[in-house]
Amino acid sequence: MALALALCRSVGFELEPFELARAAQAAEHRAVGVPCGVMDQAASVLGRRGHAVLLDTSRLEHRFVPLPQSIAIVVVDSGTARRLSDSRYAERRAELERAIAAIGGRAPSSFSMDELGTVADSARLDEVLMRRLRHAVAENARVRAVVEVLESPQPDWQALGALFLAAHESLRHDFEVSTPELDALVELAYDAGAFAARMTGAGFGGSIVALCDRAHAAAVARDVRAAYRQRTGCEATTYVTSAADGAREVG
Numbered sequence: 552m553a554l555a556l557a558l559c560r561s562v563g564f565e566l567e568p569f570e571l572a573r574a575a576q577a578a579e580h581r582a583v584g585v586p587c588g589v590m591d592q593a594a595s596v597l598g599r600r601g602h603a604v605l606l607d608t609s610r611l612e613h614r615f616v617p618l619p620q621s622i623a624i625v626v627v628d629s630g631t632a633r634r635l636s637d638s639r640y641a642e643r644r645a646e647l648e649r650a651i652a653a654i655g656g657r658a659p660s661s662f663s664m665d666e667l668g669t670v671a672d673s674a675r676l677d678e679v680l681m682r683r684l685r686h687a688v689a690e691n692a693r694v695r696a697v698v699e700v701l702e703s704p705q706p707d708w709q710a711l712g713a714l715f716l717a718a719h720e721s722l723r724h725d726f727e728v729s730t731p732e733l734d735a736l737v738e739l740a741y742d743a744g745a746f747a748a749r750m751t752g753a754g755f756g757g758s759i760v761a762l763c764d765r766a767h768a769a770a771v772a773r774d775v776r777a778a779y780r781q782r783t784g785c786e787a788t789t790y791v792t793s794a795a796d797g798a799r800e801v802g
Contacts, residue, residue: 552595552798560800568596569611586644587753598797605698609658616701618794623768624760625745627775628788629732631756640753643728647687650680659687686725693718708746711762716741719749719759728754735782736775743774 555575559566566574572592579587589608597604602615651657653674662670667688671681693714700711719737723729733750736759740748745761752758763771772789779787 552592556596556798556800569593569613572596573611586641594797596797598795600794600796602794603698603701605694607660609660616698618701619706621765622762622793623765624792624794625740625763625768625772625775626751626758626760626790626792627736627740627772627779628758628790629730629736629756629779630785630787631730631732639728639755643683643726646680647683650674650676650684653680654684659684660691662688664688664692682725682727686721689721689725690718712741712745712747715747715749715762722750722754726754730754730756732783732785733757733759736779736787739775739778739782740771742778743771745771 552571552575555571555578558564559571569589572589572595575592576587576589579585589611590606593606593608593613594604597606597613599615601620602617604613605616606613651659653676654670655674657670664685667685671684676684697711697714700706700714716737719729719734723734729750733754733756737748737750740759740761744767745763747763748759748761750757751760761771761775768791772791776787776789779785
């Protein structure tokens, strides 16, 4: 996204943020053959300090959700590298696309978990496609629930933690993109005092993200690294951070 902004500025060509994100997405598709979504690119250009970004990728809409100042974000890199072009990411996306096609092209965000059984039965989805679709439908519902928690005058951190854990378990069992290392890190993050944790990104390696009280963030990061080393023999890298502004033109 930084390169895209620089190129646009060099020729005096302006694009709306989502248009620019879609152009960068198309570049990934063409250059490396990864059928990625637009979330990473959109988050990179839309980011706002102190806020989460609620993305609706089916409508290409977004809004900002304030994050409490007491929250710190701890990113934990498992040390297990992944390359999406070499992983089963494309397979998972294709499976979900087949499930969506079988139900008439309806977006997973357009119906509830209560409707899922009827919709899946009508489409005669097999077990694998059912699980892929269930993850997408449930994840959309969880995202909406997380927004409700964050926008509450008194956020319920226990409820937020349950939503994050349910999301991770869905990625682990229904979408099948987690790894033993990521599962261990999520468990260790909760043990260390984080009130929410889950894998982040496309899976098959990579990182988890945890939320915790800012005053305890450094201790959480330290304890997770130590416990992970003891359990797996692997070295994790931690980053204590916060939501920041996205890519911007400067100068």
